Every structure is written in structure tokens, then in C-alpha cells.
Amino acid sequence: xxxxxxxxxxxxxxxxxxxxxxxxxxxxxxxxxxxxxxxxxxxxxxxxxxxxxxxxxxxxxxxxxxxxxxxxxxxxxxxxxxxxxxxxxxxxxxxxxxxxxxxxxxxxxxxxxxxxxxxxxxxxxxxxxxxxxxxxxxxxxxxxxxxxxxxxxxxxxxxxxxxxxxxxxxxxxxxxxxxxxxxxxxxxxxxxxxxxxxxxxxxxxxxxxxxxxxxxxxxxxxxxxxxxxxxxxxxxxxxxxxxxxxxxxxxxxxxxxxxx
Numbered sequence: 001x002x003x004x005x006x007x008x009x010x011x012x013x014x015x016x017x018x019x020x021x022x023x024x025x026x027x028x029x030x031x032x033x034x035x036x037x038x039x040x041x042x043x044x045x046x047x048x049x050x051x052x053x054x055x056x057x058x059x060x061x062x063x064x065x066x067x068x069x070x071x072x073x074x075x076x077x078x079x080x081x082x083x084x085x086x087x088x089x090x091x092x093x094x095x096x097x098x099x100x101x102x103x104x105x106x107x108x109x110x111x112x113x114x115x116x117x118x119x120x121x122x123x124x125x126x127x128x129x130x131x132x133x134x135x136x137x138x139x140x141x142x143x144x145x146x147x148x149x150x151x152x153x154x155x156x157x158x159x160x161x162x163x164x165x166x167x168x169x170x171x172x173x174x175x176x177x178x179x180x181x182x183x184x185x186x187x188x189x190x191x192x193x194x195x196x197x198x199x200x201x202x203x204x205x206x207x208x209x210x211x212x213x214x215x216x217x218x219x220x221x222x223x224x225x226x227x228x229x230x231x232x233x234x235x236x237x238x239x240x241x242x243x244x245x246x247x248x249x250x251x252x253x254x255x256x257x258x259x260x
Contacts, residue, residue: 006059009045018044019069021077022240023094025249026211026233029225034253036093038125038233039077040240041069067102074111080243081117089250095123095154103142109149123152123174143171154211158199165202173208175231180214183234187219193227200228 013019023037043051060066073096081091094116102108103126116122124146143153155168155176168176178199186192196212203210212224215234224232238249 003059006056007063010056010059010063010065013043013045014065014068014072017072018046019072020044020242021073021080022242023080023246024233024240025238025246025253026093026231027237029212029221029229029232032232032237034092034250035231036095036121036123037091037246038095039073039097041073042240042242070096070098070102071111074116078116080246081120083243084247084250085117085119087247089247091117091120093121093123093152095125095152097125097156103139108142109145109151112146112151113149121150121152123154125154125156125177126171126173140170147172165206168202168206168208175209175211176203177211177213177233178229180234183212183214183220183224184216186223187217193223196224196229197227203230204228 020042022040022042024040025037026035027033028035041053043053043056045051057066060069077094077096081094084091096112098108103124108124112122112124126143147153152174153171155171155173157179158176176199178196182192182195182199186196200210202208209230210228211231211233212220212229213233215221215224215232215236217236220234220236221232241249
């Protein structure tokens with residue numbers, strides 16, 4: 001009964017457009033200048049306030065409405081980027097987590113590129129659980145189409161599932177993100193340090209940028225910078241936030257380029 005009630009609420013929330021984008025900034029490790037933002041879905045529930053995806057995503061998948069959520073996020077993110085540019089703030093890159101079903105839709109590349117401000121590069125984050133080693137021809141075609149339209153491809157949560165080096169080479173992503181479950185225990189763990197070092201070496205060998213998520217302390221920042229991670233993301237630098245808070249945050253961040 002609870003699940004059925006939640007299903008009804010999700011459908012009603014879609015109709016009322018209660019699903020909105022939050023943005024978590026990403027920073028280059030060497031100088032902490034802004035690399036871009038990752039778009040994360042939040043549900044502004046009328047009685048429960050902000051609800052995280054872990055509390056509704058499985059239900060939304062069962063209802064097959066993830067594509068509709070994505071569309072709402074694309075459209076609202078586009079409006080937010082335009083507003084930020086009007087405030088004199090340029091977001092160099094914006095990334096979206098895209099479901100496997102959404103990836104198969106032929107209009108994904110066109111809808112992404114058309115929706116987002118041309119001054120901001122678009123990236124699509126693919127879950128490593130999509131099995132990089134056994135991608136269908138249709139998925140490969142979709143990835144190639146995205147690349148042709150200038151959309152960057154990134155592998156999310158690298159290290160959480162199995163993926164061979166051959167799979168990485170086949171996809172040819174612009175970046176791969178080390179799972180936060182590997183980053184958070186890094187301090188004081190030689191095992192996790194060796195694992196991060198190995199992933200960074202893979203990225204360097206394949207010319208793939210390495211993004212560390214789950215960066216929670218200054219010590220994390222220092223270690224990951226020393227190990228050669230390209231980009232840092234986590235609570236030590238910035239939490240996910242709505243567009244208005246993002247604008248205030250970026251105005252105070254010392255290394256954000258203003259729109260000309």
C-alpha cells in the first residue's frame with residue numbers, strides 16, 4: 001500500500017513539475033577553478049520537503065517515467081543556465097545522469113544540445129553498471145551520436161562494478177568518476193590509496209580525465225591532488241544546491257569566470 005501511494009505521488013509530482021535540478025560544482029584539482037556542475041534530481045514534495053532520489057527512483061523506474069523526469073530536468077536546467085548567464089556567471093560544463101532507457105531514445109543528443117546554453121558544454125554520465133563490455137549496437141550508436149554532437153561521455157561510479165580496460169577503450173569516454181565509496185575511506189587506508197593510484201594510472205594511459213567524488217576533507221583534496229586526479233567533487237568543496245544558491249556560491253568562489 002505504501003508503494004502504491006508513493007507511485008501515485010510520483011505521478012502527481014510529475015504533473016505538478018515538482019522534480020527540480022540541484023547542482024553540485026566540480027573543480028580542477030590543480031587550482032580549484034570551476035570545471036562545471038553535475039545535475040542531480042530532487043523532489044520538492046508538498047508535505048515532506050526535499051526528497052532524495054534514493055527514496056523514489058526505484059518507483060519511478062517501475063513506472064517507466066525516468067525519461068519524463070529527465071526532460072523536466074533538461075528544460076529547467078536550461079532555464080537556470082540562462083538565468084545564471086544573465087547574472088554574469090558562466091558554467092563551463094553541465095553533466096546529466098542518463099538512464100539506459102533514455103540513452104536509447106533517438107532524440108537524446110538533439111534534445112540535450114538544443115536545450116542547453118551554447119556557451120556550456122554538455123556531458124552525459126553513464127553508470128558503469130550498464131556493462132561497458134557488452135553494449136548493444138543501439139547503445140553504441142547512441143553514444144557515437146552524442147559524441148558527434150559535441151556531448152562529452154563520462155563513466156559514473158567507476159570501481160563499483162566490473163568493467164574491463166577493453167570496455168573503457170571501446171566507449172572512449174572523456175572522463176571517469178571514481179566511486180565515492182572508494183574515495184571516502186582513502187585517509188589512513190593504504191589499500192584504497194593503491195586502488196585510487198591504479199585508477200589514475202589507467203586514466204592517464206587512456207587519456208581519460210579522472211574525477212574523484214566523495215571528497216569530504218582537506219586531507220582528501222591534498223591526497224587526490226598529489227595522486228594526479230584531474231577533478232574533485234564533494235562536500236569538502238560544495239554540496240548540491242538549487243540555482244539561486246549556486247549563484248551565491250559562485251559569486252564568492254575566487255576562481256569563477258564572469259560572462260562578458
